[in-house]
Amino acid sequence: MVIRQFEGKEHASDYQKFRFDTSQEIIDLIFSYVDERLHKPYGFAVDVGCGTGQNTRILSPYFKKVLGMDISEAQIEEAKKATGSPNVTYSVCPAEEMSVGDASVDLLTSSIAAHWFNIEKFLKEVDRILKPGGCLAIFTFLPGMEVHYKDCSEQMTQVYAEVEDILIRYEHEKIQHIRNGYKELYESIPYTDKRRIENIETKIRMPLARLLGFIQTSPMYPIYLETKPEEAKEMMRTVEERFLQLMGTSSSETEVEMWLQNVLVLASKPQ
Numbered sequence: 001m002v003i004r005q006f007e008g009k010e011h012a013s014d015y016q017k018f019r020f021d022t023s024q025e026i027i028d029l030i031f032s033y034v035d036e037r038l039h040k041p042y043g044f045a046v047d048v049g050c051g052t053g054q055n056t057r058i059l060s061p062y063f064k065k066v067l068g069m070d071i072s073e074a075q076i077e078e079a080k081k082a083t084g085s086p087n088v089t090y091s092v093c094p095a096e097e098m099s100v101g102d103a104s105v106d107l108l109t110s111s112i113a114a115h116w117f118n119i120e121k122f123l124k125e126v127d128r129i130l131k132p133g134g135c136l137a138i139f140t141f142l143p144g145m146e147v148h149y150k151d152c153s154e155q156m157t158q159v160y161a162e163v164e165d166i167l168i169r170y171e172h173e174k175i176q177h178i179r180n181g182y183k184e185l186y187e188s189i190p191y192t193d194k195r196r197i198e199n200i201e202t203k204i205r206m207p208l209a210r211l212l213g214f215i216q217t218s219p220m221y222p223i224y225l226e227t228k229p230e231e232a233k234e235m236m237r238t239v240e241e242r243f244l245q246l247m248g249t250s251s252s253e254t255e256v257e258m259w260l261q262n263v264l265v266l267a268s269k270p271q
C-alpha cells in the first residue's frame with residue numbers, strides 16, 4: 001500500500017518555505033563517489049520523492065537533464081512554481097513505478113523520502129532504470145537534532161527534544177527505517193559496490209521562525225493538529241515563547257543554528 005502523508009496543499013507550500021536544501025557535505029560525498037564511477041558530462045539524474053524540489057534543483061548544474069518525481073500532486077505543483085533551471089522537470093509518479101525508460105539514468109537520488117517507499121518494488125525499479133555503472137544516493141537526516149544559540153544551546157536542544165517527544169506519538173512505523181539509519185534499505189540493495197556513511201554532521205543557520213516552520217512540516221504535526229487542534233497550536237505557541245525567553249530576545253528573526261546527523265547510502269549498478 002502506498003502511504004500518502006504529504007498531500008495537503010498548505011503542507012506542500014510550508015514545505016517549500018521551510019525545508020532545507022541538501023547540504024554541501026552530502027553533495028560532496030555523492031559527487032566524489034559518482035566522479036569515480038561515471039564519465040563527464042553527466043547525462044540524466046532523477047530525484048525520487050522530490051517533494052517541492054529542494055534537492056532536485058541542486059542537481060541541475062551537474063546534469064544535462066534532471067527529473068523530480070513525487071507521488072503527491074500538491075508537492076509537485078509547488079516544485080513547479082519554484083524558480084529553476086530549464087533542464088529540470090517534474091512529474092507526479094510513484095517510486096515503485098517510475099515514468100522513466102530502462103537503463104536511462106546516471107544518478108538516482110532520494111532525499112528524506114525512501115523510508116516511505118515499498119523498498120522491494122522501488123529497488124526493482126532502480127535496477128530497471130539505472131544505466132550499467134549508474135549510481136544511487138539515498139540520504140536522510142536523523143531525529144535528535146541540536147539547536148544552538150550562544151550559551152543556551154543545551155536548554156534550546158532540550159526544548160526541541162520535548163517537541164520530538166510529543167510528535168513521536170503520531171509517528172508512522174516507516175520512520176523506524178530512519179531510526180535504524182537505513183540499515184535494512186542498505187542491506188536490500190543487490191549490488192556489491194555499495195556503502196553506508198553515518199554521522200555526517202551538518203549545521204544550518206536559520207531564523208528561529210524558520211525552525212518553528214520546519215517543526216510544522218514534520219509529517220506528524222498535521223496529524224497532531226487534526227487530532228488535538230488546540231493542544232497542537234498551544235505547543236507551537238509555548239515552544240516559541242520558551243525559545244525566545246532562553247535567547248533573551250523578542251524577535252523570531254534572530255538566527256539559531258541547527259545541528260543535524262545524516263546518513264547516506266551510495267551504490268552503483270554493475271557494468
Ligand SMILES: C[S@@+](CC[C@H](N)C(=O)[O-])C[C@H]1O[C@@H](n2cnc3c(N)ncnc32)[C@H](O)[C@@H]1O
Nearest residue numbers: 006049050051070071072094095111112113116
Ligand atoms: C519528507 S518529504 C521529502 C521531500 C524532499 N525530497 C526533501 O528533501 O525535502 C517525502 C516525500 O516523499 C514523497 N513520497 C512518499 N511516498 C512516495 C512514493 N511511494 N513514491 C514517490 N514519492 C513518495 C512524499 O509525497 C513527500 O513529498
